[in-house]
Amino acid sequence: MTMSEGDLAVTELHFVRQTPLGPQPAPSSLTGPTAWLRENLLSTPFNIALTIIIALLLVWAIPELVKFLFIDAVWTGADRNACLETVQHREIGACWPFVWERLPYFIYGSYPLDQRWRVEIFFVMLAIGVFWLLRLDAPRRDLGGLYFFIILPVCSYILLHGWALIGLPVVDTVLWGGAMVTIVVASVGIVVSLPLGILLALGRRSQMPTVRLFSTIFIEFVRGVPLITVLFMASVMLPLFVSEAYSPDKLLRALIGIALFASAYMAEVVRAGLQAIPKGQFEGAMAVGLGYWQMMRLIILPQALKITVPNIVNTYIGLFKDTTLVFIVGLFDFLHAIEVSRIDPKWATPVTSTTGYAVAAIFYLMFCYSMSRYAKAMEARLGKGDRR
Amino acid sequence: MSTAVVAQSAPRVPFYNDPKVRSIAYQAALCAVIGFLVYSAADNAIVNLRRAHIASGLGFWNHTAGFDISQTLIHYDSQASTYGRAFWVGLLNTLLVAGLGIVFATIIGFIVGIGRLSKNWLVSHACAGYVETIRNVPLLLQLLFWYNGVLKALPDVRESYNLPLHIFLNNRGLIMPEPIGHGGEAVMWLLMLAGLIAAFVFRFWAKRRQQATGQQAPVFLVGLGLVIVPALIYVLIAGFPYTFDIPQRGRFNLIGGVSLAPEFVALLVGLSIYTAAFIAEVVRAGILAVSRGQTEAAYAIGLKPGITLRLVVLPQAMRVIIPPLTSQYLNLTKNSSLAVAIGYPDLVQVFTGTVLNQTGQAVEVVAITMAVYLTISLTTSLAMNLYNARMALVER
Numbered sequence: 001m002t003m004s005e006g007d008l009a010v011t012e013l014h015f016v017r018q019t020p021l022g023p024q025p026a027p028s029s030l031t032g033p034t035a036w037l038r039e040n041l042l043s044t045p046f047n048i049a050l051t052i053i054i055a056l057l058l059v060w061a062i063p064e065l066v067k068f069l070f071i072d073a074v075w076t077g078a079d080r081n082a083c084l085e086t087v088q089h090r091e092i093g094a095c096w097p098f099v100w101e102r103l104p105y106f107i108y109g110s111y112p113l114d115q116r117w118r119v120e121i122f123f124v125m126l127a128i129g130v131f132w133l134l135r136l137d138a139p140r141r142d143l144g145g146l147y148f149f150i151i152l153p154v155c156s157y158i159l160l161h162g163w164a165l166i167g168l169p170v171v172d173t174v175l176w177g178g179a180m181v182t183i184v185v186a187s188v189g190i191v192v193s194l195p196l197g198i199l200l201a202l203g204r205r206s207q208m209p210t211v212r213l214f215s216t217i218f219i220e221f222v223r224g225v226p227l228i229t230v231l232f233m234a235s236v237m238l239p240l241f242v243s244e245a246y247s248p249d250k251l252l253r254a255l256i257g258i259a260l261f262a263s264a265y266m267a268e269v270v271r272a273g274l275q276a277i278p279k280g281q282f283e284g285a286m287a288v289g290l291g292y293w294q295m296m297r298l299i300i301l302p303q304a305l306k307i308t309v310p311n312i313v314n315t316y317i318g319l320f321k322d323t324t325l326v327f328i329v330g331l332f333d334f335l336h337a338i339e340v341s342r343i344d345p346k347w348a349t350p351v352t353s354t355t356g357y358a359v360a361a362i363f364y365l366m367f368c369y370s371m372s373r374y375a376k377a378m379e380a381r382l383g384k385g386d387r388r
Numbered sequence: 389m390s391t392a393v394v395a396q397s398a399p400r401v402p403f404y405n406d407p408k409v410r411s412i413a414y415q416a417a418l419c420a421v422i423g424f425l426v427y428s429a430a431d432n433a434i435v436n437l438r439r440a441h442i443a444s445g446l447g448f449w450n451h452t453a454g455f456d457i458s459q460t461l462i463h464y465d466s467q468a469s470t471y472g473r474a475f476w477v478g479l480l481n482t483l484l485v486a487g488l489g490i491v492f493a494t495i496i497g498f499i500v501g502i503g504r505l506s507k508n509w510l511v512s513h514a515c516a517g518y519v520e521t522i523r524n525v526p527l528l529l530q531l532l533f534w535y536n537g538v539l540k541a542l543p544d545v546r547e548s549y550n551l552p553l554h555i556f557l558n559n560r561g562l563i564m565p566e567p568i569g570h571g572g573e574a575v576m577w578l579l580m581l582a583g584l585i586a587a588f589v590f591r592f593w594a595k596r597r598q599q600a601t602g603q604q605a606p607v608f609l610v611g612l613g614l615v616i617v618p619a620l621i622y623v624l625i626a627g628f629p630y631t632f633d634i635p636q637r638g639r640f641n642l643i644g645g646v647s648l649a650p651e652f653v654a655l656l657v658g659l660s661i662y663t664a665a666f667i668a669e670v671v672r673a674g675i676l677a678v679s680r681g682q683t684e685a686a687y688a689i690g691l692k693p694g695i696t697l698r699l700v701v702l703p704q705a706m707r708v709i710i711p712p713l714t715s716q717y718l719n720l721t722k723n724s725s726l727a728v729a730i731g732y733p734d735l736v737q738v739f740t741g742t743v744l745n746q747t748g749q750a751v752e753v754v755a756i757t758m759a760v761y762l763t764i765s766l767t768t769s770l771a772m773n774l775y776n777a778r779m780a781l782v783e784r
Contacts, residue, residue, distance in 0.1 A: 040509035047508045054510050210415040214422065224765035225758045226722035232740050233758070236750040240436045241429035321526035328528075328729055335529055342536075350541065357533045361525050368524035 068093040069358065083349040094355045098347040105341060106359070109177015109332050115169065118159050119180050125152060125159075126187060134374060136381075153191055160184070173251040177332030179363070181251070185258055185323040185333065190316055192259040197266025198305075202296065204271055215267070222264035227325050231257045235329040254326045262319045269315050273308035274300065307382060313375035317368045324364075335360055433751065440748070448747045449475075455742055457733045459649055471743050478738030479760060485655055485734065486721040492660035493720060494713075497667025502697070504672050515668065522665035528726055530662055535654035535730040545641055554634045556642055562653055565632040566646035573629035579619045587611030651732035655724065663720045670716060674709035675701055714772050718765055725761075735760060 029035055041051045072093030074083045081087045083095035099106075108116050129152050132144035160180075162170035176184070203215030222230065234257030239247045248256070277300055285295035305312075327336040341347070342356040403409055437444055449472040456466040461480045464473055504515040522530070540559055543549070548558035556563040587610070594605035623629070635645030678701050686696040727734040728741055735757060744753040 040507065043507065047506075047511075050506075050508055050511050054514050058510075058514070208411050208415050210418055214418065220766070221758075221762065224762040226725040226736070226761055228725045228728065228736055229740065229754060229758050229761065232736075232744075233754050236744065237754055240433045240750065243432050244436065317524070321524075324526040324528040325726070328726075335526070335532075339532065353541070354537050357529065357537050360529050361533075364526055364529065365521065365524050369520065372520070372524060 068354075080345075080347050080349050080352075083347070083351055085350070092349070092351055094358060095347070095349055095351050096355070098341070098352055098355060099359055102337075102341045102344075102347075105178060106334060106337050107179045109180060109337060110175045111177070111180065112171060112175065115171055118162075118168070118171075122156050122159050122180075123183070125155065126183065149191055149195070153188075156184075156187075173249050176251065178337040179334045181326070181331055182320075182323050182334040184251075185255060185326055185331075186316075186320045188255045189258045189262045189319045189323070193262035193266045193315075193319065194312070196259070196263035198270050198301065200263060200267035201270035201274060204267065205274060219264045219267050222261055223268070227257075227261050227322055228328060230261045231325060231329045233257065234260075250329070251331060254329055254331055257329075258319070258323065258326070261322070262315070265315050265318070266312070269308055269311045270304065272311070273304035276307055277304050309382070310375040310379040313371055313378065317371045317375075320367055320371070321364065334363060437751075442748045444749065444752070446752060448743075448749055448752070451747075453743070453746075455746070457738060458731075459652060459733055471747070474743060475735070475739050475756070478733060478735040481732070481738075482721070482724055482727075482734040482736075485652065485659065485727070485732070486724050488656055489659040489663065489720050489724065490717050492656070493663035493667055493716075496660060496664035497716075498671055500664060501668035501671025502675070504668060505675055519665045519668050522662055523669075527658065527662045527723055528729055531654060531658040531726055531730055534658045535650065539650040539654050546637075548642065554632075554645075556635055556645075558642075559650065561648050561650040563635045563642050563645045563647040565634045566644070567630040568633055569630050571629065572626055575626075576619050576622055576629055579622055580615055583615035583618055587614045590614065649732070651727070651730050654730055655727050655732045655734075659720055659724060662723070663716055666716050666719070667713060670709055670712045671705070673712075674705035677708045678704045711772060711776060714768060718768055721764060722761060 042048050072091050073096055075096050077097035082097055083092055085092050108119055129148040132138050133148055162168040200215050203211045206212050234253045238253050281299055285299040324335045326333050338356040338360045342353045450470050453469055453471050453474045457464055457477050460477050464477050500515045503511050506512045542559045545558050548556040554565050590610055591607050594607050598604055633644045635642040682700055686700040725736040728737040740757045
């Protein structure tokens, strides 16, 4: 076949592009803030309506909140006159001088002024223990456990309650109050409920029928009744059940009630963890000749507790919130301190209650939210190990 | 070398290392310890009660109570009624607030839980903010806030907020028109009940027909018609069987109408909002447990998102949702005992509070209160186990 001149001229022309086209920018409707808005806020009429409603709600609520907490708030003052609309002739938001003045009471209650350094040392010791245990890369975490579950409780008791032998004057628990009581009650609950909960969980899965029966009855009974009734039982029935000489004081009664209550919930959390351990682990441990406690301590519990850490922390959050209930049996915890202060005639204004409750909400929110972030982070971390 | 096998007897284990013996010994020790604790507690209790001159037994049940209760669903008279009557009043109040709380918490919880999974950024983050804040603040604080911070801070009677439909809101609570029947209302309600039954029968029939022939029927509209139309016809013929007692502004007070005490409103609002945050999490987990393929398949056959949620996702999610949902309902019921902090006359406030203080019979009173809550809890768990067993059979 021969080629004519005309054919050559055709092949000179390129109808098909021979170099690839550079990447085009995505259509403007699919990228950038407008696309994000369209995709996330305005995709359907229903969504548009929702967006508008919620935006209106936020536009109304957030400025109100900011106005109350900061813009209209009173920052300095000596007594209620600083926070009274009728005296100041302007709109009044939060009454912060009330909080500044009452802050020591919120933290220490009626603990003697010259002994408050003891409470501060307790807070520091507790913080060290908590960080030691929570930081997974901290050195010697086994020592941390020993410190947190044995050394710390003993030292704290001596420090806070006092021991005349070493020169620390005894401070009666009637004087304890504020955040200190909240933290003491929560810590005792945390320290007692984990070991007791583990024992109860093991008891409920035991081969021995009586042990199983008693553990199950205890767990189901406590979980079936409100904490208030447990606290009432601890505060009005417990003194009847022990002879008068050993009658526990009010704080100890509440501590017993809270600790038993938390243990039952902890037992169920731990039991769920135990159930997640494959049977082969038990059989393997027995096959290498470990006894029951060795098997539990070395093989089963380390695995079971590891996967339950998020749930244990969630139980602790519940426990921390439940400490407010000691208020009802007459202890001066943080909430009770606020409740007593807000009706103090010296600071009686229409905004005092709201200010007090805002402080309480921030306090509990701070503790519980950080615990819940920790639980989330642990969950993510544990999940990472399981994903391949 | 002899190859004879010497028959080996089992290695001698000392009897105290025999697992069976050990197990029995442990159990006996446990029983002994618990027996001793119970015995010494009972012994001390008898001594302490005798010293304090406190009667024991349930004799107080029929004694005249002599104190007033602010909200009573059944007839109660402070001079003539007994402690037993007070107990029933308290129990009914607990059940009332728990029942209404469950309804509201479920509605809010489902909306927020579904909202948290919404594609709308604003909606999902607003719902997440709600859940995170409410879950991390103690319920007691929230109740005190609603009671002292909101309801008690409302203006007094003379400056009540005037809401539509003659509803007034002030620091004595929510005052609404009270419907007063003057004969014939029973017929109206019976007609509505009959309509409801007929609607269920129709729904059953429509479902069977749909499964047999594929034809759908407008179940909701027909059902609504069945409930409303007969009652409406009756009302048109015989006249509306209710008149409303509308609250009027008097000199110092609002006269007439029915009022909801601020304690009740605060407790109901607090419990509903708090529990709703937990229910939202339960609902979210349940929906996430339904595999994505289900939603995609539903979209692929052309179902709209709303219908997909209602017909495909929720029915499957319910299986995961219902057990934890029940335990949230139980929590709400148990948490209603916090009423004691704001003075709503529930079981704990009336019985474990006032009755215990007046009689001093701590053991009996606390035991009865616990028994009530325990009965509610155990009955619910039993029903839950039955439900789970039924659900397990449906699964492959």
